[in-house]
Amino acid sequence: MRLAILGNGGFGTAMALAFDRVGAGVSLWGHDSVYTAAIAATRQNQRYLEGVVLPASIRVTHDAIAVLDRCDLVLVAVPTQHVRSVLGAVGAHVPANVPVVSLAKGLEQSTGKRPSEVVVDVLGGAERVLVLSGPSHAEEIARDLPTTVVLAGSDDATVQRLQAMLSLRTFRVYRSRDVLGLELCGALKNVMALAAGIGDGLGYGDNTKAAILARGIVEMQRFGEALGADPRTFTGLGGVGDLAVTMFSRHGRNRAFGERIGRGETLQQALSASPKVAEGVWTSRVVVEQARGRGIEMPIATAVARVLFEGLPPQQAVRELMDRDPKAEA
Numbered sequence: 001m002r003l004a005i006l007g008n009g010g011f012g013t014a015m016a017l018a019f020d021r022v023g024a025g026v027s028l029w030g031h032d033s034v035y036t037a038a039i040a041a042t043r044q045n046q047r048y049l050e051g052v053v054l055p056a057s058i059r060v061t062h063d064a065i066a067v068l069d070r071c072d073l074v075l076v077a078v079p080t081q082h083v084r085s086v087l088g089a090v091g092a093h094v095p096a097n098v099p100v101v102s103l104a105k106g107l108e109q110s111t112g113k114r115p116s117e118v119v120v121d122v123l124g125g126a127e128r129v130l131v132l133s134g135p136s137h138a139e140e141i142a143r144d145l146p147t148t149v150v151l152a153g154s155d156d157a158t159v160q161r162l163q164a165m166l167s168l169r170t171f172r173v174y175r176s177r178d179v180l181g182l183e184l185c186g187a188l189k190n191v192m193a194l195a196a197g198i199g200d201g202l203g204y205g206d207n208t209k210a211a212i213l214a215r216g217i218v219e220m221q222r223f224g225e226a227l228g229a230d231p232r233t234f235t236g237l238g239g240v241g242d243l244a245v246t247m248f249s250r251h252g253r254n255r256a257f258g259e260r261i262g263r264g265e266t267l268q269q270a271l272s273a274s275p276k277v278a279e280g281v282w283t284s285r286v287v288v289e290q291a292r293g294r295g296i297e298m299p300i301a302t303a304v305a306r307v308l309f310e311g312l313p314p315q316q317a318v319r320e321l322m323d324r325d326p327k328a329e330a
Contacts, residue, residue, distance in 0.1 A: 001165060004071035005029065006086060008036060008060065010048035010138035010276070011103055012077030016058050017142050018171055027059040027067040031078070031086060036062045047275060052142045064090035073099055073165065075132075079277040080106030080115050080187075087122040094123060099162060101130045101151070105186030106279035107286040114183040127155045130162060131179050133186040134237040135245035137252075144170050150238045152176040152183075174237065181229030182238045188223060189243040190280030191287060191301045192216035193254035196247040198307065198314050200255065201262020212300065213240075213247055219298045223287065226296050254280040258304075267308050285309055299324060 001024045005012045008030035016028045030036030039045050040060040043053050054060065061067060068074065074094055078086045083104055087094075094100065100123060104115035113121070120126045134149030141147050151166065151173050153159040159175045167173045176182055192212060199208045220243070221234040233239055246252040257278035260270040267281070284305040291298045303321055306312040 001025065001073065002071045003027070003073050003075065004067045005075045005077055006064075006067070006090065007031075007075075007077035007079075007103075008039060008045065008048075009077060009079070010045070011136075011141075012075070013045045013049045013052070013054070014138035014141040015075060015077065015103070017052065017054065018144070018168060020055060020058050021144065022168055026057070027061065027071070028054075029064055029067040029090070030060070030062060031082075031089075033062040036060060049138060049142055065093050068093040068095065071095065071098060073101065073162070075101050075103055076115070076119060077103045080104040080108060080118075080279055081277075081282060083115050083118045084108065084122060087119060091122050096125070097128075099128045099130060099158060101132050101162070101166075102183075103132055104279075105133060105183075105190060106283045107187050109282050109286060112286050112290060114180070114187070116179060116183060127153075128158065129153070130159065131182050131186075132166070132173075133182050133242065135241040137245065137249060139251045141171065146170045146172070148172040148174070148237055148241075150174045150176050150182055150236065152179045152181075154179060176233065176238075178230040178233045180227060181224050181231075181233030184224045184227065184229055185220060185234055185238040185242060187279070187283045188220040188287060188301070189216075189239070189246055190254040190278070191284045191304055192220070192243055192280075193246040193252055194258035194261070194278070194280045194284065194304050194308075195300050197252075197255035197258020197260075198262040198304070199258075199318075201259040201264075202314055202318070204318075209247060213243060216243060216300055219300055223291060223296050223298060226294055254278045257281065261307060262314050280304075281308060 003024050003026045005028045016026045020026045102115040119129045130153035163175045253276045288305040303317040
C-alpha cells in the first residue's frame with residue numbers, strides 16, 4: 001500500500017510510523033517547507049511529537065506531487081480550519097479514484113461544516129470520502145500501544161476494504177455508516193474536554209470531571225440526534241471513548257488548553273502559549289451558534305463559549321451551571 005499523509009503534525013506523524021511498521025510505502029507532507037525540511041533532515045518532529053525518531057523509509061517532503069503520485073490512499077491530517085486551504089492548494093494532485101480519509105476533529109468556523117463536507121467541497125466524490133476517529137492520542141500510536149478507532153463512510157464496500165487495509169496488530173478499526181455522528185463526536189468532545197480542563201485549572205476534582213463527562217455526553221447526543229445522527233454512536237468509541245481519553249489524559253491538548261483558562265489566562269494568552277491546535281476553542285463558538293438556532297439546550301458548551309469569547313469568569317460559569325433549575329436526569 002502506498003499511503004499519502006497530508007499534515008505532519010503529531011497525529012499525521014504517528015500514523016506514518018504505524019503504517020511504516022507494516023511495510024507500507026508512507027509519504028508524509030507538510031505545508032511549512034522549512035519545518036518539513038527540518039523533519040526530513042533530523043528524522044524528528046520536535047514540535048509535535050518530541051522524542052520519536054522517524055525511520056528513513058518514511059518520505060517526508062513539502063512536494064505534494066511526490067507524495068500523492070500513484071498513492072492508494074490519502075489521509076488528511078491537518079487541523080479542521082486548514083482543511084479547505086490545504087486541499088485547495090494540493091487537491092489537483094489527488095488521484096480521482098483514490099479514497100480520502102479525514103482525520104480532523106472539529107467544525108469549520110466560516111461555514112459550520114464538518115471536515116468531510118469540506119473535503120467533498122474541494123475534491124468532490126462523497127462516496128470516496130471517509131472519516132476515522134476515536135480515542136487515539138498520537139503519543140501512544142507512535143509508541144505502538146494498542147489503539148481502537150472507528151472508520152465511517154457511506155459506501156459499505158469501500159469502508160470494509162479500507163477497514164482491512166488500516167487494521168494493524170496494535171491498531172484495531174471498527175466500521176460504521178454514521179459519518180455525521182462520528183464527526184460530531186470528534187468535534188463536540190473537544191468542547192467538553194475544554195470544560196474539564198477549566199475545572200482542573202480551578203482546582204476541582206474527580207467528581208467535577210465525572211459530571212462533565214456524563215452530562216457532556218448527554219449534550220453531545222442531544223445535538224447529534226437533532227441533526228440526524230445515530231444516538232448509539234455517542235456511546236461508542238468515537239463518543240464516550242474519545243471524550244474520556246481527551247478529558248482525563250495528560251496528552252489531551254484541549255484539556256490542557258482549558259486548564260490554562262481555568263488558571264486565569266485569557267484566550268489570547270493561552271493561544272500564544274500553545275503551539276498545538278486546540279480545535280475545541282473554535283468548535284465551541286460554531287456549535288453554540290448552531291444549537292441556539294435550532295433550540296438545542298447545551299449548557300456546558302454554552303458556558304465554555306462564554307468563558308472563551310465573552311470573558312465570563314470561569315468561577316461564575318460554574319456557579320451558573322450548578323444553580324440551574326433542578327430536573328430529572330433523563
